Amino acid sequence: MPALLLLLLLPCLAFAQPDTTWSQTVGLNNRSYFYDVIVVNDSVIVACGNSQTVNGNEVNRDFLIAGFSLSGELLYAHTLLESNNTELLEGLCWLGGDTVIAVGATDVQNDILNIFAFSASSGDTFWTRAYTGAGLSRARGVIKLADGGFAITGFKLGPQNRSDLWFVVCESDGDTVFTRSSGNTATDIGNALVQLPNGNIRIAALWREIPTSDYDQWVRTYDLDGNIVGTDVFFGTGGDDFVYNVSLDPEGNFWLIGRTASSGGAGYVSVIPATGQNYSLTFASNGFADQFFDGIPWFGGMMFAGRSGNQASYSSPFMRSIDEDNQSIWTWRYGAAGTDVGFNAMAVLPNGGAVAVGSLALAEDTSVVSAYVLTIAPPAGVQGTVTGMSDGEPVIGARVKAAGDSRYTLTDVNGEYRLELAAGTYDIVVTGDCIESDTVFGVTTVENQLAEASFEVGQPAYDFLQSSINIIAENETVGGTTLLLGNSGTGVMSYSIEAVALAPVGSWISVQPSVGTIAPDEQIQVNVIVEADTTNDGIYEFFGEVTVHTNACPDTAVTLPVLVTVLETGDPAALPGNFALSTPYPNPFNSSATLTLSIPLETELRLDVFNIEGRWLKTVQDGRIPAGSYNINIDLTGQASGLYLLRAHSPSFSATRKLLYVR
Known part of the structure; x- marks a missing residue:
């Protein structure tokens, strides 16, 4: 049975800016670490990492998975495929139902990239897959794809014994669709990835041109056939710059989250915005080496989790929150410093709060490290979903705000939004392109909870x-x-x-x-x-x-x-002497044709286009028209090739002409 510590509303955190709800430490063997976290079915928090047994100078590492209820109850915590090799899980994704995918690696002579499918509710393994590399290999990140499969990034040994970015796409049962590796003659490491709304997959990686140069953040995009799309993007400060995770915010901005060795060590993020120029941000603290390892959109801004300490390798859990103008709102540090101690990953909770996972050192003996889970309550506010009345699909990019307030938030790719509001009563308004504005009246917000206000909007x-x-x-x-x-x-x-x-x-x-x-x-x-x-x-x-x-x-x-x-x-x-409608010219035609209409007297006139089956397509003219001669343009762009009819009708005249449209 793992050592377990449940701390509800820690009194020692009373000074902290985030409102914590519960935290847990899980200790298996001498040291345990969590490296990724997801929320499954809005009911189970799943984390992965490794546990370490220390025997003198020898350290044996085993795969570790754990599950928690949303209220903090430990559902399971155990190792997988225990051996004398070094084993580590670094990525998680939820495939749907009760199935979770975890990816990692086994450190043997030719490293093995491991894939596990297991039950989110029990931790029982469904199946495993393995790829053998030609030397040092790792799986770092995994995401579910829109088609139900999943994609992995990491690195494998390339030419000249240097690491290359590794990209693997699998079916939902783990069967391989394709693998790709790319890079230069130095070190290239894939760390995280995301699927864009257009279906392409964007990978955040580390790049180093020659062994003596510094690391830069590197972005490469692939399509679903494994082809490189567009131009690679690089970010850097002149020192070593790392990226560990990525986030796609509701506005479509792509965030690379990491750290820089410049400025004495600082959180470093780079942004590829949906519109405008790319940019980077550095967040430093006096007397501390800060590192960002993950981040999530947080009520108009971002919240980052990572590590902070007097030096990069000796640290404790750390968070920083920024507003919509990228200005810091608060920073938070907790616990004793230890080797590589701190947060490694974050996820959004169903109540609008957040969960962060990593490791926590024992104050009395910092060599004892436990896997750590911390949940954060949302501020007062409102959350919900915006869907279309016509198709039932999520509405992306809709603006949601309180009536009379200039601040707003946008719905994400799932049509979901979260809006921070002080405790009170509000009318919540949704507006945007492609939708009819709507209002939910009298929504009451209270501290540390998100009220619900969802919309089904006309389109x-x-x-x-x-x-x-x-x-x-x-x-x-x-x-x-x-x-x-x-x-x-x-x-x-x-x-x-x-x-x-x-x-x-x-x-x-x-x-x-x-x-x-x-x-x-x-x-x-x-x-x-x-x-x-x-x-x-x-x-x-x-x-x-x-x-x-x-x-x-x-x-x-x-x-x-x-x-x-x-x-x-x-x-x-x-003025013409008689009603007349000429034949179209040209005929056949492939975009538009012109006819001449002659009207001797002012009259009511309607011109309609029908297909050969008699189905109405469009009205060209409907209303009173003066006497005269008219050039009538008929445009059938976008219609199927075939025969169409133009019908002219007035109280004293009617005529029909055939139109042959060829695409």
Whole structure:
């Protein structure tokens, strides 16, 4: 039975900035360490590492796994595949159900990369896999992939007896999909990885060009076929700079978390932002060598966990929190210093708090080290999920805030958010592109808890009812037509319309109303108004654009070309004598075709496009139109190749023309 210490709300931590809820130490043999942690099924905390038996100068290390309830109860803690070799687990991921994957290595003549699948609830092993390296090899990080498999990074021996980055992708049962290794002639070590929203896998690694040069942070991206994507990214200060873990925040910023040997030893993070330039940050403390080993998004900022001490190799558990402007809020140190003692990994808890794991030295004898688990309560605030009413999918990047407050947070790739608010009562508002704004009223927050406020938001959808606007107007008079806007989505669609005169430049075109809203499954008409002013010596063509901006996705801005035929004032000879609709030109066509429409009298007119089965596709014109001749442009881009019909209908005239579209 492992030695176990449960500490609830440690009184000696009363001065600390984070509000701790419980902590545990687990001691197997002389020394034990946790190197990674995950939360499974919102109910079990799983940690991995190794336990060490010391016999004089000899140290035997064994794989270690442990499970805890969210309230701090130890469910299991035991070693795996005990042997006289050096064994270490450094990475965990949850595959779903009760299955957890742990990865590590066995130090033998040709090191073995080990993979374990085991039960999160009991710690019982389901299966194991092993890869034999050609010398020094390690597995450092593992993630579950969107397709249900998993990916591993680490290092293996490469040319000239130098380590190369190692990248392995497996099916959910452990069968290999592919392996890749890459690097230069010096030391290259993969430490952590993450799958990006586009499916590619980004690996954070260490890079050293020659044996005598310093380490730099290195980022390489692969696609799911194992091909290198884009250009490698490097960060460094001029001294040794390490990366141990990565984090992808709700805004899509990619954080490399580690330390630098510069500045006497400091926490060092580099950021590849979703937009903008890459940058690095150094966080130093007077009199301490600080090291970041992991970090998580924390209520608009970040919280880092690691080690701190008078020297990098002799340390104790350490945390630092920063705000949205990357300014430090607090730092926290605890416990006696020991060799390589401190935090190594973090995870977010279901209640919005956090768990950190690592090791803790015994104050009376710092050579005795126990694996350490600490949980942190969330601040007062609110958390929840934003999903779409149309598809039930998570809404990514929605803004959530308290009404009247300028601060906000964004939903992550799972549609989840956490927002820190002082204890009180609030109306919580969600806004964003592609969704209808919504509010949950009267949410009460209390200290060290996150209230729940989830949203199912409407999703507007803009109907492409017209592809162009064609107008015949008389010079020196007010003319125009109507533009039909439709919303086939589940949320209210907001719109604003901008009209631009291109040729000639001026203010001869406008739209009324230029802003408004459209309820789900409704259509409205807006007036496109033309006031042409030219010489009465012939027929002129004016060109413009109308851009419709909406909160509908994927096209939040749709631009329609405007063609205006300007007739001489009071020139009846310029008007057609009969209704007529020409044949399209060209026909067949592969993008758009043009027809000429002749109207002898002002009339109500509707132009619709149908497929050969009679299904309506779009409306080109619907409304009152002055007498004259019109060039009608029909754009079928995006439709399937085939035969289509254009139907013109007015109270005194109707005609149909065939359109042959070839992609």
